[in-house]
Amino acid sequence: MLRFAPSPTRSMNISDLRVAIYNYIVSKQKNEGLTVRIEDIEKDKIVEGKDKEILELLSLFSIDYSRAAHQSDSLKYHQKMAMQLMAQKKAFACFCGDVKLDELKEEAKKAGKPFKYDGFCETLSDETVLNTNAPFTVRIKEANASIRFTDLLQGDFKIKPLEMNSFIILNHDKTPTYDYACAVDDMIMDISTVIRDEKHLDSTANQIHVRKSLSYDKKIDYVHLTTIDNADEISVKSLIEEGFLPSAIANYIVLLGNKTPKEIFSLEEAIEWLDITKISKETLSFDMDKLKQINKKHLAALDDMRLSKILGYADTDLGKLGKIFLEDFSTIKEVKTKLDTVFAQKVTYEGYEKEFVEIKLCVQDAPFFENFEDLVKYVSEKTGFKDESLQKPLSFILTAQDDYSKLENIYPLIKNYIGEIAK
Template sequence: MLRFAPSPIEDMNIGNLRVAIFNYIVSKQLNEDLVIRIEDIDAEKIIEGKDKEIIEILNLFSIEYKYIAHQSDSLKYHQKIALQLMSQKKAFACFCSDNKLEELKEEAQAEGKPFAYDGFCETLSDETVLNTNAPFTVRIKKPESNIKFTDLLRGNFDYTPLEVDSFVILNQGKKPTYNYACAIDDMIMDISMVIRDEKHISNTAKQIHVRNSLSYTKEIKYVHLPSIINEQTNLNSVKWLIDEGFLPSAIANYLVLLGNETPKEIFSLEEAISWFKIENISKKASKFDIDKLKFINKKHLETIDDMRLSKILGFADNDIGKLAKLYLNEFSTIKELKENITAIFAEKISSKDFEKEFHNIKNCLQKAPFFEDFEKLEKYVEQETNLKNKDLSKPLRYVLTGTYDGPNISDIYPLIKNYLGEIVR
């Protein structure tokens, strides 16, 4: 079993999406299920509806999963196991105030050392704990020996007991902390492999320590992916990229390609399953390149079914799909294509540079008979209006397309001729 564990406190970003995609690919390769675990323990930070938005995005990218679980549903189980650890003297109540802990952090910082809990409450007797009427957290005792694990991408890691520390597993509100809840959930879900961002490397040692303390012996394989460097914050949001007109298939293609060696540049997610090797991912952070994504998006738009493209643009006509593809020489997103198609069908009231010519041509076209090809139509308009050269070509193009430039009008006309009445209304 593999899991993707997003937190509903922000928009899904491209780094999170890449983690989801890699989990999906590897789950298919290993013939194991993928579960979505919404990490919603930190209720104060949760944005309402964000969990549903995350699922919608995963569905949009055709990421298949066995089921959806919310971490908060396991709260009683988290608390029960914490009590078990306390009864076994593997965890203890900590009455240290925030001020005291802050003092310890400042002392460690002044000495140039990493902060570690000083163990003050670890030796309190059961009688003292029972007679202390004060809020407390629950801390797990630090390990007695080093915590070692192997990352399939990065190799071996070795954390000392001091680095793992006696960290908090239940806060004063008796809610589980991230590392504790994550460790317990991976255990009860029988997770066999964890693929996630490199920022969690130190967390892995803490989570292994929790499971070791519970005598859980199943080995979980780990892959910590390098980060994606993105200088423009808005480009991090998957929702923003979709709204800007990037196809999910192109975004997925780019994220698999990023920092990876692939047999070809343009491919589908399903194709990637047959050759993807997660151990081939670069260990270095990769820079997000919007121009590269635009190139890949254009390639996917070039091969998309004409009818499907037409429906994405709000029509149901192969010709509209073909029409949109004429604009791919200059544009690369659905949003840009839609703007051009919208301009064609928008009502044109006037033309700043060719006011008189515009009205003559528009009136002429409103009365014109049907013509199969553009040359005959153009000749008809020329005869009826006595306009020639740019006085004819410029405003005629504008009446038909809403712009003065773009693909050859002779290529556009066969695809819009059946809509001429609507276009020149």
């Protein structure tokens, strides 16, 4: 079982989506299930509706999963296993308040060392603990041996006990901390492979230590993906709203840091050849211009009718027209805006105000013409205008731009809508 563990405290960003995509691909390659685990233990930071939004976005990207769960649903297991650790003297109640901990942090800072809990409460007797009414946290005891693990992408790691800490596993309100909750959840969900961003690499030893303390010895494979610069600031939802296709976004994300057999592909195709152990370990940069190029190619590959419906219409000719506009634009939003201006009412055309009025009235009254040349001949004969005086206003009336050179290709696609376009 693999898991994607997003936070409902903010919008899903490109880094999150990348983790989801790789978990999906590897789950298919290994023929294992994928669990979406919403990490909602920090109740005061949750943004209402973000969990639902996450699932909706995964659906848009066709990332299917075995089940969706909320981390808070496992609270009783988090607390039960903490009690087990305390009973086995592998964890202890800590009554140290913020003032005491701040003092220790300040001392460590002055000494130029990382903060490390001094273990004061670890030595308290059971009688002292029972007779103390103050609120307490629960800390796990330090590891007594080095924690070793192999990251399938980053290599081998060895974390010595001196580099670790007696970290908190239950807060004062008896809710679990991040590392502890993740470790327990990975146990009870029987997770075999953890794929996540490298920013979580430092927490891996803590999570392994929790599982070892609970006598859980199943090996979990780790893959920590290298960072993509500025990806945390790019909202997936905003990209969708700007008119990027999910297939194009996914294509570009997998393209980043990979040697792929071709530039344009689907996630289903990537399942066949992707090797997650060979992804680049270099820091990557998210290139919006490259994404636009990829998106343009995905839009161009769509069926004409499907593209037309995406643009808000239902005509293969308008889908073809949308593809003509892809010469200048690269997103659904841009193409739709352009297509909508074709159908929008045009009031005047600067520099050719008189010609504009007469040509527009002439087009409105004109019979249906199969060929563009016949329409031009008709309008010219009726109005007496020629060359620029005819071409620029006519082009603006029919396409909302004055590029007459494209009209011959565009006219066959809009000829059935001339009355509406020239209104």
